[in-house]
Amino acid sequence: MALKKDFVKFDKVDKSYDGKVLVVKDLQLDIEEGEFVTMLGPSGSGKTTCLMMLAGFETPTNGEIYLDGKAISSIPPHKRGIGMVFQNYALFPHMTVYENLAFPLRVRKIPKDEADKKIDKALSMVSLQGFASRMPGQLSGGQQQRVAVARSLVFDPQLVLMDEPLGALDKNLRESMQYEIKHIHENIGVTVVYVTHDQSEALTMSNRIAVFNDGKVQQLSSPDELYEKPVNSFVAEFIGENNTFVGEVSDISGGKCKVKIANTDILANPISVKGKGEKTKISLRPERALINPSDKMDNIHSGKIEEVIYHGDHTRVRINLLGNNQFILKVPNSSANLDIKLGKDIKIGWNSEDARALDPS
């Protein structure tokens, strides 16, 4: 059976709450069956609204959402058969873990022995066997989270939505839960739409990430592509750390462009610039710039070290380079021979294809 390319399809979806402002603008998004897609964006970017429209708690103002080929705008939430994990777990506090998991099975009139098997399976999937008779209040945050995940999966939905499910957990637990959810997804092959504002979470877990800003999908691509090849400066700045230079294109030729910054020309990779005189913002990942560059690199400049911060596995070095005193370098700690001292002038180099000339905004 071939996996459907457009298992979930947002078709020209607009959403407005007050008739004045669009929170989601002309959303066009296809999600493949079995895929783990994350909607990532700052708060107020429209990502949760999209999820709520998919779940059926909000109606699109315009356009249509298709699930497995069927338009679902007129289907009420309880008939969509979509599992959902909520921000604060939304476990029913007056029911035991068992009853929480039995709820979706009971409303589907699944016989008790079959339901018990499903519940056992779901609980073992999140390694919570033996917790069936506990009340949610007696569980830790991480355990509650796992119950919520188990509950969203216990009735074998085609699609599971997760709305910032790890937001309330502490850092260590969050990371281990990320892997756990990822593994569950890999094991059972359910389609997951995940909403978060935490980019590292999105990068760790997803097959594809849709970066939302201002009601629009800025970029939809795999985590590595998103990180390595951001298509605009919002994505570049939102995902990972980023060094930027603002300047004006002085020449474009042979897949490279010259950008004039502080009276110096630097070479960059023209992504969204077309011609001379355009304003642009150059984005360069900190780990792509090197100290003591080899001669092969086509950009070599020197700057002054302003700050050195020790980070254990690496050292962050802040440099004043070409008028940008926020230029960050990540220096691995294995290269102990490097002579990094405050106030010293050093040479820094990078390849022009790593410096992406994007839109100036």
Add this chain to the structure above:
Amino acid sequence: MSSETKQILTTDGIPLEVSLKKAERKNKIKAFLLVAPLLLFLIITYVFPIGDMLFRSVDDKMVTQMLPKTFKAMENWDGQELPDEEVFAAFHEDFIKLVENKREGKLSTQLNYTKNGFKSIIKKLRRKSKSFEEGNYKEQIMSVHKRWADVEYWRAIQRRAPEFTGQKYLKGMDMYVNEEGKIVSVEEDRRIHRVLWLRTLEIAFFVTVFCFLMAYPIAHLLATLPMKYSNLLMICVLLPFWTSLLVRTASWMILLQQQGIVNDFFVGIGLVADDNRPEMMYNKTGSYVAMTQILLPFMVLPLYSVMKTISPSLMRAGKSLGGTPFVAFWKVYFPLTIPGIGAGCLLVFILAIGYYITPALVGGASGTLISNQIAFHMKSTLDWSFASAMGLMLLSGVLVIYWLYNKIVGIDNIKLG
């Protein structure tokens, strides 16, 4: 496990418990001083009056003290036939003393509570006793009125001998101790209190039900509306709270009377004929309507405070898991509001069961409650011991309801805010 039994010492060698007590003492004293005014207030305004009420309801010393010699002489009387001369002589002696102190009127009132007919014969005895000769008081007293020769009346006097009595409680249940000392009900047409008790329970119950039915949607709306609307609605709910109870009851009188606004409206839309306007006041309907409106906030507020804490995502979760809106409501939302329902119902029921002003004003004859009867005995008949007895019966009824609630729902489940 010697370490468990060994006393743990602080670094300075003082036993840990002693040290802890010392450290906590200041806080304890502070805490006590903070609650002391309230404690004192409660003792003065609550414990003491209720104790006094309890005492008053069973106290029957008055007659005992008025006829000390009579009751002493009666100790040897078997109560079968008329007492002998000794009792009559003692009674005469006590009676003369009472007449000297002008207290024979009180005696007649008291004895009349026990048996009707004492008032007139004591009046007569006072007149005649002035010309009594010494000796043979039995003959002389019996000749005053034929009832003085009736053994029933002497038994009635004897029944007042004990210093304490439970008969006020029996009277509150329309029962009394008859001549043979058995507890029996009064004749059917005189059983006013039982009707009142039942009616009180009935009205309190239905007022609670009506309040619940009306308050639940309001509270839900309050808890789910955006802040700016819910604040406005909250003011609407609380506005009656800030208006005098009397004013509110009076406005219901304006609305509900036969020529009132509601009736005018019914006639206007042709629901009832002009010459056949329904009576909505001075009967149970009046009590129901006015009490429901007045007690509504007491139901809304606890419900609201509980609903406010229920995350809207729970209902969404219920729906996303496949429950219809009704199933999600019934299985998820409703069970979570039970603490609020319990608190609201208990509050409204207990307030309604002792409601006084509103039924007195709009209840008429068929809409008055037991509290109106208590007030009647406090103000009109001045039978305070009976009023106290009924007050205590009401109080114990409330305690029983509270106990039942605790048994069934659990009092720690209650939530007032």
